[in-house]
Amino acid sequence: MKITLQICFLLILHLFFHISSSQFLPSNTTGYACNLSQTASSCQTYAFFTAMGPNQLDLASIGDLFSVSRPMIAKPSNITSLTSPLVPNQSLFIPLTCTCNSVNTTTNISYAKINYTIKGGDTFYLVSTTLFNNLTTYQSVELVNPTLVPINLTIGQDVIFPIFCKCPTKTQLQNQINYLISYVFQPSDDISSIASRFGSTTESIVEVNGNRTIRPTETVFVPVSKLPELTQPAPINVSNSQRTTERTSAVIGLGVGLGVCGLVLILMGCFLAYRESVWKKRVGRKKDDGESKKNEAGVSLMADVSDCLDKYKVFRVEELSEATDGFDDRWVIQGSVFKGYIHGKPYAIKKMKWNAYEELKILQKVNHGNLVMLEGFCIDSEDASCYLVYEYLENGSLYTRLHESNVDMLNWRTRLGIAVDVANGLQYIHEHTRPRVVHKDVKSNNILLDTNMRAKIANFGLAKSGCNAITMHIVGTQGYIAPEYLSDGIVSTKMDVFSFGVVLLELISGREAVNIDGKALWVEVHENFNGKEDKHIHNLKGFMDDVLLKESCSIDSVMNVMSIAIACLHRDPSKRPSMVDIVYALCKSDDLFFDISQDGLSPRQVLAR
Template sequence: ALPISEPERMGSCSICLSVLILVCFPCLITAQQAYADDSCRNSSSALGYACNGVNRSCTAFLMYRAQPPYNNLSSIASLFSANVSQISAISNMSETMTLPTNTEVLIPATCSCSGKFYQVNTTYLVKPGDNYMLIANNTFEGLTTCKAIRNNKISPSLADIFPNERLTIPVRCACPTKKQVGEGIKYLMSFVIQPGNAIASIAVKFGADVAQTLEANQKSEQDSVIQPFTTLLVPLRAAPNGSAVNLFPQTSSSPSPTPSPPSSPTPPSSSPPKGSSKKKWAYFGVGVVVGGAFVLAAGALLVFVFLRTRKSKGLIVPSQSQSFEAQEKAITKEPETEPFEFLQSISSIASLKVYSIEDLQAATETFGSDHWIKGSVYMGILNGDRVAIKKMNGDVSKEISVLNKINHFNLISLLGICFDDGVWYLVYEYASNGPLSDWIYQDSPDQKTLNWGKRMQVASDVATGLNYLHSYTTPPHVHKDIKSSNILLDGDFRAKIAKFGLSRPVRGNDGQYTLTKHIVGTKGYLAPEYLENGLVTPMLDVYSFGILLLEMLTGKDVAQLYEGVKVYLSEVLAPLLGNENANLKGFIDPSLGELYPEHVAMSIVVLIDRCLRKDPASRPSMNEIVQILSKTLTTSLVWESTSASTSSL
């Protein structure tokens, strides 16, 4: 063997060391940050983001949502030891004005290395009843972690905290890496994830590149699942401003009793998740009790209020579709004006705002034509916010009881009620872009349309809302009337599931799935097992969701889709499935042109086929559908971003 010289030996060692670094420490090469998926986990990423940036100190941004007692800029600045004038300037808000709960506030902060991790340090005086989880998840809303606070204690050997103890709170932040600086990134924002959020939608909201946001958090199109109340780093090319934040969210007059669940598609557990606080679960328990009390009160109200016969009404269905029959049971009630004081007692039990008819008349200019939206729905202005006010006759207890117990971004919020002269008025949050049915059909008279990315966002939103109903409400519920006209779009084209009049618990008192002879719903959307046997399970909504996806993909309503179908609607998918040379162009909504990723569209076809299977046991759960659509949405937005960049060259 030839002898190896000392320089050669040193060169070999250098190469080996480089290979070892590449294999064992890829984060030092890519210089990105690990996503911590639980605010109280024991991994090192829970201590903070690694000091791997170009600078050991930089300006970073934090996103905080106003909540009492931190509901003005001065108190928020004090909590984070930040400059209130800078917060006021970037948010374009007064320093002392009281902010509605959940108003988003941008906080400029100096982010510095402390040992191995970046952090913004602030101090906090422990209050009676505080614990690590309450401080991390409630007070600081996930911008710090249990482990980071414990690790930062002056006497870390003393695990417990005590009232009036002053803690140093390490707030999560980071500085751009060399790679990010080379890509034009100047700032990183710590954004606390909310239920229903997806990485792609967060990036788009702040004008960030989706692929860069995934990379900044060591995520990918295949691994894009995120958890509520954890932080996501958003890479920004310029300082953010108030135009991207939700400055004045519409909120009910009192907190909703049931907390939103994780947007992660993992199945629900009987034990609380690690990152949730005792306070949130206390709210959950109160919500269950309050909801039950409200149902009893609403039932008592209806006994006193209604004794009039209501004529039986047929459901609005496509006239061309004659495959199924639907009927609605007649309800016999007689209305009688109920004193306002009695409604006020309902409000105190149900945590709902009770309006007088004068309030609603003032809000709508006496239900004037300029405020009319459609049917018996009017747009009104209450406390400076736009709301939707719907007139309803008959039994509304089911819809009120369901909506009062749920709290999720993708389900329409019931803000208040009114009863006058035998008529109910329900006040909802306002969805400015109206029903999805106005946007997806080829023959739409207004020729409105949605691009591929927005369609995938709507699909993901609807799936997330249904997953909440199926897995996170107590008891679990099915909607039973999922269709395009019952999906409302807000100003950002985010979907809200509406119309809960047919919703019901999944299981009876004996814990078994329920059977019914009273078949109600919309023709074309009803699952075979429900039509044939009256079986009510979550798979009923899964089937309807498959129909909705098919309409969104083709631009055709369910009546058109049934033309030429012999038995089951899934027959329309047969030419595409198992055919490598399948022509999607003749199947996809022509208004999309070719502006969609074909492989993603094909995966949606496969998902629709699974949703429409005759055997309900063969259909995917909404948990699985949320996982699939989360990846689909991320891939679609990355594709759109790449296509836009290519076309601009």
């Protein structure tokens, strides 16, 4: 009876919010429509967020809420200390991956997917208003989680909270509008004050948001060419009394340390005398020691990835073994990657015999629609193995699609879309991670395609966080390795640019990066396209995939991509374009867009900064 009354109360409360809260909530409660014919399918943008409440006064808590790292918030927010506490109402810029999402057959809504785990007392309304500070609404949460019952949430349940955002249109990008900042309108605000605060103009804000009355708690999109510099309070200093206490503690600690050192010296003498007898006992326990080392290695692996335990699902070895029939060869996708079904859903399971800490450390920093998503991992302490569990992409690798004759060939528009997808993914890891991430193994085998032929970059096993370093350990795939990395071990984002140029050559020619004689494709291009430009069109027709020639695609469009590829393959890395420039240049191709006056056409549209 008590439970029934509670459910009735929640029903009444839920209806109350639906009916009577219209005076408090924005008129656009379910989100902001997006049109793939005008904007990018995804982009990197920012939300303006004010730290409030006792649980939001440190970067770690806010980073966990939005699934980003502390440096990713600190850098755009002009914060120098990652550990100093925040002050109430401190302003922050939160990085978002904004995507145009289809919520039903007729509606596309633009938002950033934030995964949130329900806790005791949570409701869609409370989390939207108090934790996310009205950057979303409970109506929108209901819309994107149609299978969940708002009045019957379970603790530990994962819910997608759609943070409102927008991507710039092609015209806006051409007008140097690179970001549309998501800002929650406050009672004391007006358009002119917002424009002044963010270095924008009243006219441009009205143009983006429409000439309408904006009410408190409604999201306003503020167009800017670059993020304004936020004025932040100085980090909280440690008081003199605290410093005195610390010095006193240090003196005491020093005395204790000296005493411990003396005791250690005595014990060391005893240890040396006893070592011989211990060594003899060890010889007789080799088998036990072997098992112990395995367990220690497993414990070490789990300790290394302890920071990831709250970011990803931790699978059991038994689950993964059952999903792959004991890792049977029939389920191998490629190398040590297996396809497996867990609770009826397919996953790609990567079995590794080494420490996955570096790869996990990089993967938990990245979150982008053109990067393959890590779903979880597993540590097997029995043999010190690690398993990474990724989303499964149905159409396999770009390599398979281009170079194996038993699959449908790709038309030019699809190839061009794949090129832009990969460029967007590389732009994200090069420009929006801190420190920057270098993939180091960009190739057609590591580009996977989903059911809609959208491309995602996979396999961060060789990736490096941080660039402009030198290494003596050269790794990678023949035909894709940048000359400066091969000769001098120089690691930089420009080595990814070079590899991407090779992928563009594959898309144009339909040929592999290295032919049967061992000659690299990029070397052939340097030989044939290093002369007069008036011969380039003729040479291009001899280089193009027969499938494209039969399709009668635009030679100008192919030549544009070829020119980008040649620029990427420049022997001097400093003269190669950045991924920002590459994305912009690729998106200038007319083949990415249909004339919007044509009725009934809604192709996949791609545009990014």
